[in-house]
Amino acid sequence: xxxxxxxxxxxxxxxxxxxxxxxxxxxxxxxxxxxxxxxxxxxxxxxxxxxxxxxxxxxxxxxxxxxxxxxxxxxxxxxxxxxxxxxxxxxxxxxxxxxxxxxxxxxxxxxxxxxxxxxxxxxxxxxxxxxxxxxxxxxxxxxxxxxxxxxxxxxxxxxxxxxxxxxxxxxxxxxxxxxxxxxxxxxxxxxxxxxxxxxxxxxxxxxxxxxxxxxxxxxxxxxxxxxxxxxxxxxxxxxxxxxxxxxxxxxxxxxxxxxxxxxxxxxxxxxxxxxxxxxxxxxxxxxxxxxxxxxxxxxxxxxxxxxxxxxxxxxxxxxxxxxxxxxxxxxxxxxxxxxxxxxx
Amino acid sequence: xxxxxxxxxxxxxxxxxxxxxxxxxxxxxxxxxxxxxxxxxxxxxxxxxxxxxxxxxxxxxxxxxxxxxxxxxxxxxxxxxxxxxxxxxxxxxxxxxxxxxxxxxxxxxxxxxxxxxxxxxxxxxxxxxxxxxxxxxxxxxxxxxxxxxxxxxxxxxxxxxxxxxxxxxxxxxxxxxxxxxxxxxxxxxxxxxxxxxxxxxxxxxxxxxxxxxxxxxxxxxxxxxxxxxxxxxxxxxxxxxxxxxxxxxxxxxxxxxxxxxxxxxxxxxxxxxxxxxxxxxxxxxxxxxxxxxxxxxxxxxxxxxxxxxxxxxxxxxxxxxxxxxxxxxxxxxxxxxxxxxxxx
DNA sequence: ATATTATATGTAAGCGGTTACATTTTAAGG
DNA sequence: CCTTAAAATGTAACCGCTTACATATAATAT
Numbered sequence: 001x002x003x004x005x006x007x008x009x010x011x012x013x014x015x016x017x018x019x020x021x022x023x024x025x026x027x028x029x030x031x032x033x034x035x036x037x038x039x040x041x042x043x044x045x046x047x048x049x050x051x052x053x054x055x056x057x058x059x060x061x062x063x064x065x066x067x068x069x070x071x072x073x074x075x076x077x078x079x080x081x082x083x084x085x086x087x088x089x090x091x092x093x094x095x096x097x098x099x100x101x102x103x104x105x106x107x108x109x110x111x112x113x114x115x116x117x118x119x120x121x122x123x124x125x126x127x128x129x130x131x132x133x134x135x136x137x138x139x140x141x142x143x144x145x146x147x148x149x150x151x152x153x154x155x156x157x158x159x160x161x162x163x164x165x166x167x168x169x170x171x172x173x174x175x176x177x178x179x180x181x182x183x184x185x186x187x188x189x190x191x192x193x194x195x196x197x198x199x200x201x202x203x204x205x206x207x208x209x210x211x212x213x214x215x216x217x218x219x220x221x222x223x224x225x226x227x228x229x230x231x232x233x234x235x236x237x238x239x240x241x242x243x244x245x246x247x248x249x250x251x252x253x254x255x256x257x258x259x260x261x262x263x264x265x266x267x268x269x270x271x272x273x274x275x276x277x278x279x280x281x282x283x284x285x286x287x288x289x290x291x292x293x294x295x296x297x298x299x300x301x302x303x304x305x306x307x308x309x310x311x312x313x314x315x316x317x318x319x320x321x322x323x324x325x326x327x328x329x330x331x332x333x334x335x336x337x338x339x340x341x342x343x344x
Numbered sequence: 345x346x347x348x349x350x351x352x353x354x355x356x357x358x359x360x361x362x363x364x365x366x367x368x369x370x371x372x373x374x375x376x377x378x379x380x381x382x383x384x385x386x387x388x389x390x391x392x393x394x395x396x397x398x399x400x401x402x403x404x405x406x407x408x409x410x411x412x413x414x415x416x417x418x419x420x421x422x423x424x425x426x427x428x429x430x431x432x433x434x435x436x437x438x439x440x441x442x443x444x445x446x447x448x449x450x451x452x453x454x455x456x457x458x459x460x461x462x463x464x465x466x467x468x469x470x471x472x473x474x475x476x477x478x479x480x481x482x483x484x485x486x487x488x489x490x491x492x493x494x495x496x497x498x499x500x501x502x503x504x505x506x507x508x509x510x511x512x513x514x515x516x517x518x519x520x521x522x523x524x525x526x527x528x529x530x531x532x533x534x535x536x537x538x539x540x541x542x543x544x545x546x547x548x549x550x551x552x553x554x555x556x557x558x559x560x561x562x563x564x565x566x567x568x569x570x571x572x573x574x575x576x577x578x579x580x581x582x583x584x585x586x587x588x589x590x591x592x593x594x595x596x597x598x599x600x601x602x603x604x605x606x607x608x609x610x611x612x613x614x615x616x617x618x619x620x621x622x623x624x625x626x627x628x629x630x631x632x633x634x635x636x637x638x639x640x641x642x643x644x645x646x647x648x649x650x651x652x653x654x655x656x657x658x659x660x661x662x663x664x665x666x667x668x669x670x671x672x673x674x675x676x677x678x679x680x681x682x683x684x685x686x687x688x
Numbered sequence: 689a690t691a692t693t694a695t696a697t698g699t700a701a702g703c704g705g706t707t708a709c710a711t712t713t714t715a716a717g718g
Numbered sequence: 719c720c721t722t723a724a725a726a727t728g729t730a731a732c733c734g735c736t737t738a739c740a741t742a743t744a745a746t747a748t
Contacts, residue, residue, distance in 0.1 A: 012734055023698045028736060036696060058468055059406040060734030063703045070446075078432045081629075088422045091449050102414075103445045105435050123403050123704095124468070259633045266635075285425070289603045291610075291635030356704055367728045372706060380726060404704030407733045 011052045020048035031056060032066065062123055070100045071312060072125035074132055077105045081256070081284035082301065086131055086153060089305025097313055106132055127312045129153060129305075133197050149315035153308045156198045163311045165304050165326045169199045172297035172330030173206025173251070176279050179295075179332055180249045181214045184341035185277065188216075189240040189247035191226040191233055191257050203253050203281060222247050226257045233257025237264035248276060248341050255280035255287045255296055262290065262337075277338035281330075292336035300328045355396045364392035375400060376410065406468060414444045415656060416469035418476055421449045425600070425628035426645065430475055430497060433649025441657055450476055471656045473497060473649075477541050493659035497652045500542045507655045509648050509670045513543045516641035516674030517550025517595070520623050523639075523676055524593045525558045528685035529621065532560075533584040533591035535570040535577055535601050547597050547625060566591055570601045577601025581608035592620060592685050599624035599631045599640055606634065606681075621682035625674075636680035644672045 013027040020027065022041060029037050030045040037045075048054075062068045073090060075083050087103075094101055102125055127149035137158060143150050144161055152164035180188050190207050193200035211218055221243055224236035233252055240247055241264065252258035258280030262272055270276050272292055280287060280296035287294040307326055314321050357371040364371065366385060373381050374389040381389075392398075406412045417434060419427050431447075438445055446469055471493035481502060487494050488505055496508035524532050534551050537544035555562055565587055568580035577596055584591055585608065596602035602624030606616055614620050616636055624631060624640035631638040651670055658665050 014734080024735080025699080025737075026697060028734095029697090032736080034737095038696060041696080057407075057734050059403045059412075060703090061736075062403040063401075063407055063705085064734075064736040065703065066736055078428055078435060084422055084428050091422060091447075095449070101447050103435075103447050105439070123401050262635070286630050286633045289630040290633050291606070358704080368705080369707075369729080370727060372704095373727090376706080378707095382726060385726075401704050404733090405706075407735090408704075408706040409733065410706055 011054045012057070013054070015052055016045060016049045016054045019052055020044045058124075068124055068126055069098065070102055070125050071309070072102045072104060072128040074104045074106060074128060074130050076132060081286055082254070082282055083131060085284065085301035086305040086308075089302030089307075090129060090309055091305070092302070093306040093309035097309065099309075126316060127151070129308050129312060130155060133194070133199070147319065149312055149319075151308045151311045151315075153304055154199060161323055163315065163323050163325070165307045165311065165328065166199065167299050167304065167328045167330050169202035169330065170206040170209075172281060172299070172332070173203035173253075174210045175206075175330075175332045176251055176281065176297050177207045177210035178214070179334070180251060180277060180279060180338065181210065181216065183249070183277065183338060185247075185249040186216055186341075187219070187222060187245065187247040187249070189222045189224065189237075189250040191224050191236045191240075191250065191252040191261065193226060193228045193253035193257075195225075200253060207251060226253060228254050228257060230256050230260040233260030234264045235260075237261040241265065241268055241270070246276075249338065250276065250278045252278065252280050255282040255284045255294060258294055258296070258337075259286060259290055262294075273337050273339040274342075277341075279338055283333055287333075287335070290337075295335045295337045296333050297330050298333045299330050303328055355398045356401070357398070359396055360389060360393045360398045363396055364388045402468075411660075412468055412470055413442060414446055414469050415653070416446045416448060416472040418448045418450060418472060418474050420476060425630055426598070426626055427475060429628065429645035430649040430652075433646030433651075434473060434653055435649070436646065437650040437653035441653065443653075470660060471495070473652050473656060474499060477538075477543075491663065493656055493663070495652045495655045495659075497648055498543060505667055507659065507667050507669070509651045509655065509672065510543065511643050511648065511672045511674050513546035513674065514550040514553075516625060516643070516676070517547035517597075518554045519550075519674075519676045520595055520625065520641050521551045521554035522558070523678070524595060524621060524623060524682065525554065525560065527593070527621065527682060529591075529593040530560055530685075531563070531566060531589065531591045531593070533566045533568065533581075533594040535568050535580045535584075535594065535596040535605065537570060537572045537597035537601075539569075544597060551595060570597060572598050572601060574600050574604040577604030578608045579604075581605035585609065585612055585614070590620075593682065594620065594622045596622065596624050599626040599628045599638060602638055602640070602681075603630060603634055606638075617681050617683040618686075621685075623682055627677055631677075631679070634681075639679045639682045640677050641674050642677045643674050647672055 013024045017024040017027045022045060026037060026041060027045050030042050058068050058070070071094070073087065075087065078084060091101065129151050131153045133155050135155060140157060140159060140162060150162070152162050154166050155164065156166065157164055177188060188211070190204070192204055195201065208218060222240065224239050226232040226236045233256065236257070237250065237260065240250060250261055252261055258278055261278055265272055265276055265278070272278055278294070280294050282301070283296045283298035287296050307328065311324060311326070357368045361368040361371045366389060370381060370385060371389050374386050402412050402414070415438070417431065419431065422428060435445065473495050475497045477499050479499060484501060484503060484506060494507070496506050498510050499508065500510065501508055521532060532555070534548070536548055539545065552562060566584065568583050570576040570580045577600065580601070581594065581604065584594060594605055596605055602622055605622055609616055609620055609622070616622055622638070624638050626645070627640045627642035631640050651672065655668060655670070
């Protein structure tokens with residue numbers, strides 16, 4: 001392992017070219033697996049490169065129009081187990097295709113769309129994965145216009161022109177609610193997520209539909225607003241618990257809020273699931289560390305990440321691929337936080 | 345928000361220069377805040393750039409020897425709440441100094457050092473944050489040699505030449521053990537981490553010293569091996585629980601294993617903390633979601649990330665800064681998983 | 689053996705910046 | 719008003735690579 005002192009990238013294709021006794025263009029050809037290079041030459045170059053410890057300079061390659069093997073990932077932040085899971089999947093898949101990852105967090109630059117553009121425009125990344133729930137249509141349109149490859153993860157495009165991955169939110173919520181109903185619950189509290197998000201709406205709708213399907217009247221009092229944050233789950237649950245006729249089960253739009261809910265429940269001396277059942281959505285790692293282990297709707301978060309990368313790669317391979325929308329199935333994971341209603 | 349169709353970066357400094365009626369060099373000066381540009385000219389350039397929507401091309405800048413405002417972060421993976429916390433801190437600080445983040449996970453390329461070097465050598469990043477516990481001395485030496493800025497986060501350098509951040513592992517472990525002792529426990533089980541790591545050793549040592557200081561004989565049987573993974577905590581605890589004379593308290597070298605331990609404990613029908621107390625190390629977010637909430641030794645993970653970035657920036661500002669080692673304090677966080685020994 | 693064609697390699701012009709150095713402009717001094 | 723130094727701006731080379739085009743070499747046909 002050697003490098004030139006104080007001169008990081010001393011070995012360039014020129015060095016390799018000299019060492020191998022060929023031109024720089026040939027070296028470039030070899031490293032880009034272009035055809036039309038004699039096998040013997042290729043070997044010579046490879047040897048020389050190996051010997052010198054040559055490593056391609058991505059900047060230069062990128063500038064010159066080559067590919068960088070870097071993709072961007074725009075996320076709100078790492079504050080969220082949810083995002084982390086997706087990133088993990090992205091990383092896994094990236095390892096397979098040998099791409100590097102540039103991470104941009106939106107909370108940094110604020111929500112100024114122009115700054116997103118900067119990411120794109122700076123030319124390093126070949127495409128971008130968007131895990132940002134609320135993305136302006138205008139931004140996407142700009143991306144479309146310039147033909148820049150991107151994939152929406154767990155976010156909808158109204159345009160229908162985008163590549164995207166998401167999950168069966170509606171079905172998941174329906175099943176969760178149904179499960180509770182089948183356990184005998186009829187007063188089922190619901191903690192919403194951020195209502196602007198379509199995934200949130202779908203979950204809400206799934207809940208409502210399940211109730212209707214089972215002829216359970218919808219009680220607006222049982223529906224509390226949340227914002228996906230732990231504290232909002234806590235607060236919403238306090239509210240629900242204070243109801244004259246409090247729910248016997250609560251369906252939280254995500255796990256994090258469910259965790260907050262559990263705190264609130266225990267705080268008033270109620271037991272889970274004996275006194276009140278609770279079910280979440282997402283299946284973040286914390287769901288298992290919680291006690292009792294949280295019953296929840298599993299979102300294949302990692303897989304969403306993996307699929308996102310795959311969709312991006314498809315676009316790289318063939319820029320004309322028609323846009324594609326992939327929906328992954330959610331499934332109910334029964335753990336310990338729900339039990340049949342015990343009617344006294 | 346506009347971009348040239350199919351031509352991402354159509355606006356270059358040349359465009360701006362033309363628009364502003366100056367030379368490209370002047371535009372460059374303006375964007376690099378170099379002095380010696382008349383205020384009026386600067387304004388003209390800025391205006392033109394604004395109007396055209398100019399965004400600097402990092403590749404080009406990097407190639408030409410300018411700064412990229414990108415730093416690298418080498419981590420084992422995101423599988424670990426621990427790493428995520430650090431990354432969060434990194435991200436926060438990066439937002440302040442307006443740098444971007446390139447994430448490399450080691451599990452991708454395997455542990456081949458040459459490939460790390462590739463990251464470095466590709467010239468994109470100005471420096472690198474290393475959150476990799478086991479890094480070869482040779483790699484660090486190579487970095488030193490070329491004068492490439494780096495910071496070790498939670499990893500020691502034997503050389504003493506590196507910038508690094510870590511925490512008072514020994515003291516934290518000592519305090520945790522002492523706390524248990526003061527609660528009346530004398531049979532305190534210990535689950536080790538990966539013994540090769542110095543932080544692990546320090547924690548182990550802190551545990552042993554505390555026992556000695558309080559004249560508690562060390563019982564090798566109470567010391568179980570772990571690897572920081574949840575399952576190893578589970579297994580180690582099963583082992584501990586099967587002892588003829590089982591411990592009344594367990595100190596786990598990290599929270600994740602403590603979570604596994606809790607599972608094992610509950611599985612045999614024991615209650616926490618009534619029957620057995622458990623204390624962790626790290627204070628990952630899951631520690632609070634656990635039930636009972638896990639008493640643990642807090643590591644200022646986020647701050648480690650922030651400090652790491654700061655140390656890197658110091659090096660950027662002054663390449664001759666002598667290396668600096670920062671140790672952050674751990675502190676005991678008392679929650680609900682420990683209680684005084686009840687002697688029957 | 690020579691003309692023709694395919695294959696392999698070299699040459700040179702960028703890509704979009706930065707920066708040393710040259711040149712022009714402006715301000716200060718006599 | 720002219721000289722001289724300082725400040726502002728321009729010119730051009732270079733960063734390391736890709737690629738279109740030119741050229742040399744090898745292969746095939748005649």
